[in-house]
Amino acid sequence: MVAAVAALIALLAAAIWSVVDLGIDVTALVTGAQNAAAFVARMVPLDFPPGGETISLMAQTLSIVTVATVLSVVLGLPLALAAASITASHRWSRSASRSVIMVMRAIPDLVMALFFFRVFGLGALPGILAMGLHSIGMVGKLYADAIEDLDHGPMEALRTAGASRRQQIVSGILPLLLPQLIATALHRFDINLRGSVLLGYVGVGGLGMAMADALNTMDYQRGMALALIMLALCIVVEMISAATRTALLGRTPDRRRGLLGPLDRLADGWVTQPVATHEPQHVRSGRIRTAPPWDAERIRRTLAVTVTAVIIALAVLRSDVNPASLLTGLTHIDATLGLFWPPSAGGSWDVLVDAMMVTIQIGLAATLIGVVIALPVGSLAARNVAPNTATANIFRLIIVVVRALPELILAIILIVMMGLGPVPGAVALGLGSVGLLGKLIADSIEETDVRVQDALHATGAARVQVHVAATLRQVLPTLVAHVLYQLDVNIRSATLLGIVGAGGIGYYLLNASRVQQFQTVTLILLMILALVLLLEMLSAWIRRVVS
Structure with missing residues (x-):
């Protein structure tokens, strides 16, 4: 358990370092926001x-x-x-x-x-x-x-x-x-x-x-x-x-309601024995029915x-x-x-290693950005935490829209506003993470034992105190699993965003393919495969220990 906690702390430190080293700060975000008006003018x-x-x-x-x-x-x-x-x-x-x-x-x-x-x-x-x-x-x-x-x-x-x-x-x-x-x-x-x-x-x-x-x-x-x-x-x-x-x-909807409800009621006259009986069912001709009745459920299927x-x-x-x-x-x-064989770096091994490090940084930074935004969004989307149903529905709708937005489109928009490099790629993946993480967090919070929250409410605790001390504490193991899964997804996605100029190994992968350096493509693929498998084993170990 101690080793797993130390690994989580190390991942958090690496994510913070990635955000700082990539230059993701308020200045970069403000500059991108200022360029948004010019981009909108070019697209309308x-x-x-x-x-x-x-x-x-x-x-x-x-x-x-x-x-x-x-x-x-x-x-x-x-x-x-x-x-x-x-x-x-x-x-x-x-x-x-x-x-x-x-x-x-x-x-x-x-x-x-x-x-x-x-x-x-x-x-x-x-x-x-x-x-x-x-x-x-x-x-x-x-x-x-x-x-x-x-x-x-x-x-x-x-x-x-x-x-x-x-x-x-x-x-x-x-x-x-x-x-x-x-x-x-x-x-x-x-x-x-x-x-x-x-x-x-x-x-x-x-x-x-x-x-x-x-x-x-x-x-x-x-x-x-x-x-x-x-x-x-x-x-x-x-x-x-x-x-x-x-x-x-x-x-399981009521079969008597909905568009096919009349079909269920009409089907009652097709057999002479009640459906619930253990006796053989008969059709109007008197023969024993050997197939299921044509009720609305069978028609649906x-x-x-x-x-x-x-x-x-x-x-x-x-x-x-x-x-x-x-x-x-x-x-x-x-x-x-x-x-495609044998693998070869084509004299660019150091460049490929640096690009892979940037890819890892993009994945770590994106996950940290996603967690920071998804925690409040997911909490307000949970019906047992949101102040009212309307608020929960609004944030659920936000999550649906974000989930449906492909990260590549978001990355392209941010690249136009912020310029080429890993910063727009990390921000795009971070915002995209809000869709999946927000939904998983909201679903996990709704599955918590509300009696613990009610007990703290009864003692006079504020809403924020109840949420931090009771709700988030209950979902912490699940939250760790969700974050590790999102980190896995983000690093996989970061390996490919380079094709649109978002930095990382993806640029060199596409470039090697275009100039037909297929042996370099194989080497990059093996590097990606090794990184993904290593991360998957680390995530599986931490999830097993924490849960």
Whole structure:
């Protein structure tokens, strides 16, 4: 415990040092604020593309993200089944599956996209493969953890009855896992949609690429208009996904209410026996019913499956994936891999090390900025802490908007206002951290035992005293876990923000790819992978000790 506390103190000291060393101070922020008026003057009036072009760009983006997310689920679920102890066939397969999941999570999708562009050429396919394979890291891990947490009773009963391993998984695991499976896929879809902006800078089509082209030519009126469209799209998708995840994992609505309520009432006349009885159900012809009745719940499931299948089919068609290009690229993958090996610094080792240190500083500084802002925002978004419901709703809305705003767009805006360098990158990631951290803090505070707060209130303690002494003390272990997770996310993101001039290793990664120094790309990738794995092990150890 003492060592974990010392590690946390060291991380805090490193974050403070990073803020000071990078030059993130009041002067830099004031200068950026003063330049904001000039930037706004350059971006207004916004130049929105024609309606048909806008719809086409949105459809292309959504198609690529949809197919990539489906690919991650299709590949991630078998890996998760092989990685979970209850469903793994052998110990070695479990270790191998978890290693694949960890590596996919550690390799940035941008790096994968650069590689796949070299293999398959231009088009949507490299972006789909990069986004889909990278998503396996999150999807596979969350699915494996969900399988571990399931009630294993049904599977044990099937095993006792002589069911095969496949039958145990299909009948005893997948039905219980289905809500978590869908909820995780929707969450990953949100993340991939925001990530598509970054991939647009390396040639993946859609809104991201159109926005990158506009901003690279300093056409801020068109670029910011496209950014606003992407923000609105992210907010809509976030709200729909959040409502769907809540319905799947939380509340169970009254089936007699809502739009499909009449279907439930109409379905009562289709059987002659009450649904709750253990006696066989009969249809009007007198035959015993062997299938579930067509009530609103079954209609919902059927409609959901049908609509999902149609959306996926349309996304595949709209993404214009060429199977011939896939097969052709696979035949040349060995030659392409040869270009990336052996790793080489190209005489720039000291420069790459310095850039990696700047990346670490950006991640640390961004996390500190995010925590400082997210603590009050998340506290006021918690309904048991906010002075009234309206305040909680306002701050919840702020969190939703911030979460939907891609960090890359924020970084571009800040770079225009503050100039090139790590400062706008750190500030952009810090503000972006408020979305996730604020939500996690608010949810954690709402789950605290309110009796402790009530006891302090009864003794005459002020609201701030109760919040600090009772509420925050209860959520402290959870808060530490959330901050460490955000640090992990920020350092991963900091490795890529350099492509728009925000400093760090990302600039050298993109530059090495553009001049075809693929061996340097491999070395930078290995440096990023080592940093991410080291940070992940440190975070896992601290979370285990603190909790």
